[in-house]
Amino acid sequence: xxxxxxxxxxxxxxxxxxxxxxxxxxxxxxxxxxxxxxxxxxxxxxxxxxxxxxxxxxxxxxxxxxxxxxxxxxxxxxxxxxxxxxxxxxxxxxxxxxxxxxxxxxxxxxxxxxxxxxxxxxxxxxxxxxxxxxxxxxxxxxxxxxxxxxxxxxxxxxxx
Amino acid sequence: xxxxxxxxxxxxxxxxxxxxxxxxxxxxxxxxxxxxxxxxxxxxxxxxxxxxxxxxxxxxxxxxxxxxxxxxxxxxxxxxxxxxxxxxxxxxxxxxxxxxxxxxxxxxxxxxxxxxxxxxxxxxxxxxxxxxxxxxxxxxxxxxxxxxxxxxxxxxxxxxxxxxxxxxxxxxxxxxxxxxxxxxxxxxxxxxxxxxxxxxxxxxxxxxxxxxxxxxxxxxx
Numbered sequence: 007x008x009x010x011x012x013x014x015x016x017x018x019x020x021x022x023x024x025x026x027x028x029x030x031x032x033x034x035x036x037x038x039x040x041x042x043x044x045x046x047x048x049x050x051x052x053x054x055x056x057x058x059x060x061x062x063x064x065x066x067x068x069x070x071x072x073x074x075x076x077x078x079x080x081x082x083x084x085x086x087x088x089x090x091x092x093x094x095x096x097x098x099x100x101x102x103x104x105x106x107x108x109x110x111x112x113x114x115x116x117x118x119x120x121x122x123x124x125x126x127x128x129x130x131x132x133x134x135x136x137x138x139x140x141x142x143x144x145x146x147x148x149x150x151x152x153x154x155x156x157x158x159x160x161x162x163x164x165x166x
Numbered sequence: 167x168x169x170x171x172x173x174x175x176x177x178x179x180x181x182x183x184x185x186x187x188x189x190x191x192x193x194x195x196x197x198x199x200x201x202x203x204x205x206x207x208x209x210x211x212x213x214x215x216x217x218x219x220x221x222x223x224x225x226x227x228x229x230x231x232x233x234x235x236x237x238x239x240x241x242x243x244x245x246x247x248x249x250x251x252x253x254x255x256x257x258x259x260x261x262x263x264x265x266x267x268x269x270x271x272x273x274x275x276x277x278x279x280x281x282x283x284x285x286x287x288x289x290x291x292x293x294x295x296x297x298x299x300x301x302x303x304x305x306x307x308x309x310x311x312x313x314x315x316x317x318x319x320x321x322x323x324x325x326x327x328x329x330x331x332x333x334x335x336x337x338x339x340x341x342x343x344x345x346x347x348x349x350x351x352x353x354x355x356x357x358x359x360x361x362x363x364x365x366x367x368x369x370x371x372x373x374x375x376x377x378x379x380x381x382x383x384x385x386x387x
Contacts, residue, residue, distance in 0.1 A: 040236060046370045047378055053243050109236040109268070111371070114353045117267060129269055129303040132235065 010157045011072075020075040028071035035063045035102060038110055062139040069146040070098040076153045097145035100138060206361035208350060210261045212342045214279070215288050217249075218259035223363040224383050226258055229265040229347040232275040232295045233303045234355040240373035241296040247376040252383060262292060264340050265347040265355050269304035274331070276340040278313040281330035285322050294320065362386035 015021045036042045036050075041060055043049045052060050074095070113132075116124040131138065203211045205225040213227075226248070230237040252258035264279075266272035275295055282291030294316050300307040310331065317327040330336070350359065354371040360382050361367050368382050 040239075040372050043370075043372055043374055043378070046368055047381065049375055049378055051375050053239060053373075056239075109231070109234045109355045111353045114267070125267075125269060133302040133305070 010076075010154045013157070014076050014079045017079070020079055023075045023078065024071040027074055028067050031070055031098070031102065032063065032067040035067065036060075038112065039063060040110075059136065059139075062136065062143065065143055066098070066102070066139060066146070069143060069150060073146050073150050073153060074098065076150070076157065080153065080157065093145065093149050097142045097149065100142045100145075205261060206359065206365050206367045208263075208359055208361070208367075209346050210263060212339045212346070213264075214262040214292065215283060216259045216261055217289055218253035219256040220259060222253075222256050222259040224252070224258035224386055225361045226260045226379070227359040227361065228260060228262050229350075229352040229355065229357040229359075230262060231264070231266050231268045231272045231355045232279075232299065232308060233268045233272045235299075235301060236354075236373040237356045238296055238299045240356055241293075244373065244376045244379070248379050251380075257387060258383060263346060264343040265352055265357065266340055266344060268355070271304050271306075271308040273337075273340055274310055275308040275313060276343070277334065277336040278317070278327075278331055280336040280339055281327050282317060282320070282322060284330060285326060287320055287322060290320055291316065291322075360386070 015024065033042070037044065039056075039059060041050060041052060041056070041063075043051075109132075113128045116128055118124075120127075201211050203209070203213075205227055208227050210227060216225075228237075248258075248260075253260055264276040266276040279288055279291050279295065282288055295308070298307065298312075298316065306312065313331060314324070314328060318324055347357065350357075350369070352371075356373060357369065357371045358374070358379075359367055359369045360379070363386065366386065368386075370378070
């Protein structure tokens with residue numbers, strides 16, 4: 007597994023891509039979930055009882071930053087199918103969307119635009135935020151392990 | 167002392183006792199009847215009664231929803247310190263203006279709070295709603311029956327409360343408050359506008375920590 011990661015991330019472009027996915031995704035999700043406030047002052051907080059949500063955001067961002075570059079590598083270098091990258095984007099998107107709490111500006115924009123349909127969808131995302139994030143993380147974890155496995159075969163790596 | 171004097175004296179005494187009793191049994195909060203009430207440029211005429219000293223130099227206007235989890239977090243984690251250090255000490259007061267948008271029960275809950283205000287129990291009812299909030303929107307925790315049960319648990323006159331809630335007496339009041347919030351660009355719950363002694367205003371969103379409020383209010387005083 008480590009060998010596979012080394013193969014992909016020894017290439018500077020893919021390491022940069024991983025950082026480029028991890029940091030903005032983490033930052034945006036922390037803002038959406040009100041762990042970080044930019045106005046009127048830059049403030050960060052992890053209120054009691056929100057530790058699980060905070061941990062899930064970090065795991066989700068880290069997995070997205072691992073899985074997406076690995077699948078882009080498969081497509082670019084090995085010219086393989088695009089199936090897994092679709093799944094990774096889907097997992098990342100669903101996990102991120104769960105953080106679009108209906109209390110926040112994105113939620114309000116959706117409610118204002120789509121009315122009761124938007125409110126119902128957002129209520130679902132808010133009500134099941136934690137389970138949705140866990141499902142998204144599980145999806146990304148499955149894609150991560152299958153990607154590592156297929157890269158090991160495709161690159162003809164010796165198992166550790 | 168003649169009989170006439172005794173009767174007049176008794177009548178005066180009864181009236182005096184009646185007046186004293188009526189004042190002593192009056193609710194501890196006042197019903198908001200000031201239709202022109204504003205704080206800074208925010209119309210709070212249809213909002214909650216003022217929590218704290220009406221003459222306090224600073225007013226915190228909170229735009230919130232009873233089903234909003236961020237409002238719940240702020241109510242439980244940040245408001246107690248703000249109440250203790252600023253509202254109870256007379257440095258600030260607070261007005262709640264409904265931004266009831268998250269679900270159908272949000273509107274009913276907001277109306278119910280004003281039905282409780284009719285009986286002088288707005289803030290008790292407001293607090294009970296935030297203490298009873300469940301994590302899921304429109305799952306029934308704030309439906310009409312539960313709202314009536316909350317009123318019953320506070321000892322409100324149920325005939326008055328039910329007729330008020332069932333008639334939709336405060337539908338327009340809540341709608342007005344939502345329109346005030348939108349007019350001021352509130353696009354998240356909670357949104358706060360802190361109005362200072364010289365009507366200077368600071369607006370921000372989210373269940374922000376106590377430190378943010380302290381910094382802003384200390385700068386205003």
